[in-house]
Amino acid sequence: xxxxxxxxxxxxxxxxxxxxxxxxxxxxxxxxxxxxxxxxxxxxxxxxxxxxxxxxxxxxxxxxxxxxxxxxxxxxxxxxxxxxxxxxxxxxxxxxxxxxxxxxxxxxxxxxxxxxxxxxxxxxxxxxxxxxxxxxxxxxxxxxxxxxxxxxxxxxxxxxxxxxxxxxxxxxxxxxxxxxxxxxxxxxxxxxxxxxxxxxxxxxxxxxxxxxxxxxxxxxxxxxxxxxxxxxxxxxxxxxxxxxxxxxxxxxxxxxxxxxxxxxxxxxxxxxxxxxxxxxxxxxxxxxxxxxxxxxxxxxxxxxxxxxxxxxxxxxxxxxxxxxxxxxxxxxxxxxxxxxxxxxxxxxxxxxxxxxxxxxxxxxxxxxxxxxxxxxxxxxxxxxxxxxxxxxxxxxxxxxxxxxxxxxxxxxxxxxxxxxxxxxxxxxxxxxxxxxxxxxxxxxxxxxxxxxxxxxxxxxxxxxxxxxxxxxxxxxxxxxxxxxxxxxxxxxxxxxxxxxxxxxxxxxxxxxxxxxxxxxxxxxxxxxxxxxxxxxxx
Ligand code: SIN
Numbered sequence: 001x002x003x004x005x006x007x008x009x010x011x012x013x014x015x016x017x018x019x020x021x022x023x024x025x026x027x028x029x030x031x032x033x034x035x036x037x038x039x040x041x042x043x044x045x046x047x048x049x050x051x052x053x054x055x056x057x058x059x060x061x062x063x064x065x066x067x068x069x070x071x072x073x074x075x076x077x078x079x080x081x082x083x084x085x086x087x088x089x090x091x092x093x094x095x096x097x098x099x100x101x102x103x104x105x106x107x108x109x110x111x112x113x114x115x116x117x118x119x120x121x122x123x124x125x126x127x128x129x130x131x132x133x134x135x136x137x138x139x140x141x142x143x144x145x146x147x148x149x150x151x152x153x154x155x156x157x158x159x160x161x162x163x164x165x166x167x168x169x170x171x172x173x174x175x176x177x178x179x180x181x182x183x184x185x186x187x188x189x190x191x192x193x194x195x196x197x198x199x200x201x202x203x204x205x206x207x208x209x210x211x212x213x214x215x216x217x218x219x220x221x222x223x224x225x226x227x228x229x230x231x232x233x234x235x236x237x238x239x240x241x242x243x244x245x246x247x248x249x250x251x252x253x254x255x256x257x258x259x260x261x262x263x264x265x266x267x268x269x270x271x272x273x274x275x276x277x278x279x280x281x282x283x284x285x286x287x288x289x290x291x292x293x294x295x296x297x298x299x300x301x302x303x304x305x306x307x308x309x310x311x312x313x314x315x316x317x318x319x320x321x322x323x324x325x326x327x328x329x330x331x332x333x334x335x336x337x338x339x340x341x342x343x344x345x346x347x348x349x350x351x352x353x354x355x356x357x358x359x360x361x362x363x364x365x366x367x368x369x370x371x372x373x374x375x376x377x378x379x380x381x382x383x384x385x386x387x388x389x390x391x392x393x394x395x396x397x398x399x400x401x402x403x404x405x406x407x408x409x410x411x412x413x414x415x416x417x418x419x420x421x422x423x424x425x426x427x428x429x430x431x432x433x434x435x436x437x438x439x440x441x442x443x444x445x446x447x448x449x450x451x452x453x454x455x456x457x458x459x460x461x462x463x464x465x466x467x468x469x470x471x472x473x474x475x476x477x478x479x480x481x482x483x484x485x486x487x488x489x490x491x492x493x494x495x496x497x498x499x500x501x502x503x504x505x506x507x508x509x510x511x512x513x514x515x516x517x518x519x520x521x522x523x524x525x526x527x528x529x530x531x532x533x534x535x536x537x538x
Contacts, residue, residue, distance in 0.1 A: 006188035007421075008159075010036035012404050013178050013192040015164045015219065018046035019140075019390055020372025021198030022147035023097075023397030024361070025156045026104070031405040036190060037156055038180060040163040040471055041214050043148050047200040047373065048390070050212060051140025052257035052325060053123050054133035055108075055394070056387035057094040061117055065128040067092055074388060077125040077287040078352075078381020079498040080513045081232065086378035089359045090395045097394035098132065106146035108132045108139075122262035123386035124240075125287035129262075131387045137257050137323045143390060163471040164218065167195055167226045167368065168419040175226060175367030177419040185470055191419040193412040194404045196369040197222060197355060198397065202236070202482055204432075204475075206348035207440040208249045210242050219374035221478035223355040224485065224520050225425070228363040228370075229529060231517045232353025233482070234489040235382045235499040238445055239349035240267070240291040243329050243342065244306035253347050254329035256309060258386050261285055263322065265311040268341060269298050275307055289383040289499045292346040296445045299345070308341035346445065350389060352380040352499060353489075356517065361400025362407075367416060369404060371396040376515075382498025427524065428463035429473055430480040435459065439483055443490060448504040452491040459484060485518045485526040492516055492528050 011033040014025045021037065028035040039045065058067045070091050075082050102108070109119040109132075120129040134142035151158065161183035168177040168189060177191040199219030203211025220230055241260070242253040261267075261284045267275040279294045280286035286294075295307050311319065316338040320327055323337075330337050354376040361369040372393040379392050438458045442451030459480060468474045494505045495512040519529040 005186060006182070008036065008188070008190050010034050010190065010192045011408060012036070012194045012196060012401070013038060013190045014196045014198055015039070015178070016046060016198035016200060016372070017043045017148070017158070018048040018198060018200050018372055019143055019147065019393035020397035021196070022151050023394050024196055024198060024371055024401040026147070026150055027398045027401035028404060029155055031401060033401070033405055033408070035156060036192070037151070037158040038162045038164055038178070038190065039158065039160055040218070042160055043151070043158055044144055045212070045214055046144070047211055047215055048393070049141045049144040050210065050255065051143070051390055052137040052255050053259045053387045054121065054131040054139040055098060055390045056126065056131050056385065057098050057391055058130055059095050059098070059118065062120065062128065062130065065130050069128060070130060073126055074379065074385045075381070077383050077385040079383055079508070081381035081498070081515055083378025086359045090377065090379050090392055093395045094391045097391065097398060100398070101143065101146060101394060104146050104150045106134065106142055108134045109136065121259040122285060123258040124261065124285050124291060125282070125385045126285070131259065131262070133259065135324070136321060137259060137325045140390065163474050164222060165468050165474055166425050167222060168422070169226060170415050170418070173227050173365060174416050175365055176416050179422065179424065181469070181471065181474070187424055189419055189421055191417070193408060193416050194367055194369060196361065196371060196400055196404065197374050198370070198372045199374045201351045201373040203348045205236075205436065205439045205479055205483055205486070206444060207436045208242070208253050209251070209348040210239050210253060210255045211348070212252050216475035216478050217482035218475065218478045219370060220354060220485070221481045223363065223368065223370060224481060224526070226365050226368055227520075228365045228368055229356045229517045229519045230354060230485060231356050231376045231515045232380070232382070233351070233486045233518060234493050234516065235352035235380070236348055236486070237288055237350040237352055237384055237499045238292040238346040240288060240295055240346050241309055241344040242347040243333065244345045245333055247305055256326050256342055256344055257323065258288070260309060260311055260323060260326065264313055265309050267291070267295065268308050268310050269302055270304055270307070287383055288386060293445055293501055295346055306343045306345040309344050310341040311337045312339065312341065314338060348444070350384055352382065352384050357396070359396060359399060360403035361396050362403055369400045371400040382500060424468045426465050426467045427477050428480055429466040429477045430459050430463040432476050432479060434462050435479055435483055443487055445501050446503050447490055447500070448502060449491060452487045455483065455487045481526070488526045488528060489516045489518055
């Protein structure tokens with residue numbers, strides 16, 4: 001086993017370069033902190049750039065809309081599991097966060113070219129047109145471009161192609177830094193009194209996902225192994241419309257943004273019958289969990305593996321102007337959306353749960369912070385409202401940097417400054433292909449006790465203890481641990497709610513109107529724990 005042989009120091013190490021990570025790094029730098037960003041890929045390799053729809057925000061220039069209404073829509077979509085206080089705080093801070101992003105150079109689409117007012121679209125679960133967007137359907141790419149450009153002035157040092165393996169901790173469990181592998185796989189340590197996880201999501205738990213290959217649940221595993229609880233992990237949001245590219249799709253599938261339905265498109269099955277008619281009062285713009293479940297039921301009833309999104313009411317020029325990214329993806333599979341409906345199917349998209357944090361990014365472990373998709377602030381509940389995630393990343397990323405600065409101003413205990421070299425940990429690692437297959441078959445939309453038990457047994461049989469000496473092993477270990485934690489929560493929640501659909505418990509019950517928290521036992525097994533508060537939670 002190799003011992004770490006290089007070392008660097010910072011006040012704050014940020015893991016990940018998505019919207020939350022870079023927002024936090026830039027704010028930390030403004031506050032005078034010595035910040036170091038680590039990413040296992042290139043700076044622009046994260047999930048943020050794939051976001052299409054936009055940022056849900058109430059800027060006060062649309063008469064019929066209000067922050068309170070946006071909060072209400074979020075709570076309704078979250079099916080009783082959102083934290084109303086956290087939700088109000090995050091959504092209330094949205095306008096300032098978007099203005100800060102504009103000040104960094106992000107350009108959003110306008111009602112008319114060079115006009116003052118930003119254009120708005122609507123997505124599932126929103127009762128108003130409040131989603132601002134950029135480049136038509138390339139909002140994430142513009143957000144990422146603005147943040148990466150602002151970070152590239154030399155004052156935010158970045159270690160690209162470096163993989164975070166484990167946190168360094170004092171005997172009392174406080175985080176003192178990070179064990180990482182450099183681009184050549186050589187271990188080293190980053191000594192820091194604060195580590196912020198902004199590692200994004202877990203879509204690679206499944207065979208088909210809208211997420212890029214980096215979305216391997218790394219932050220969830222790091223946090224669990226550091227002693228931090230995670231919650232709401234059973235709520236994996238499946239996006240209703242990723243482009244169907246043929247049976248047995250694997251890896252990242254192109255998204256067909258919900259904004260297409262916001263602009264009037266409708267879902268139809270192979271017979272041309274509407275999928276959402278009569279299912280929900282908001283029909284094709286119902287919350288995402290409702291639409292994905294309805295598509296899944298319709299596909300099962302007809303024995304099909306996809307449905308269609310009929311966008312033919314838009315002219316070719318309208319579609320090209322508004323949805324250039326979707327158009328390019330459709331053309332690669334030979335579909336022209338202005339003349340033929342787009343084949344689509346649900347795929348894993350967003351983790352509503354994650355590491356338990358306050359709205360200021362504090363976890364239950366001193367020195368460990370989290371923001372963005374990896375964190376569970378209470379904003380998403382059992383089903384995230386569309387386009388609330390870029391907003392959350394901007395708001396919580398900023399606030400997490402501020403809480404690190406405030407915590408460090410109180411003084412760092414001297415033992416937290418000590419971080420010793422240590423060997424890479426040895427943990428169970430399952431075969432990724434096997435894991436994705438059983439997760440897709442038994443832990444996607446429509447689960448039951450028997451299937452979840454099969455996932456558990458397959459993981460137990462296929463997992464082998466391996467030292468985390470390569471990026472691939474770190475990722476596979478993260479997927480293994482996260483899958484175990486997820487199925488523990490999914491098996492325990494004996495009801496259906498939001499994104500968690502149990503075929504053997506189809507009803508939503510008041511008894512289960514609470515979040516489930518998962519921690520690791522001393523031997524590293526995920527177990528359901530009592531709800532845990534993050535530090536500083538009310
Ligand atoms: C979409 O554009 O449909 C996805 C946006 C989101 O997941 O918030």
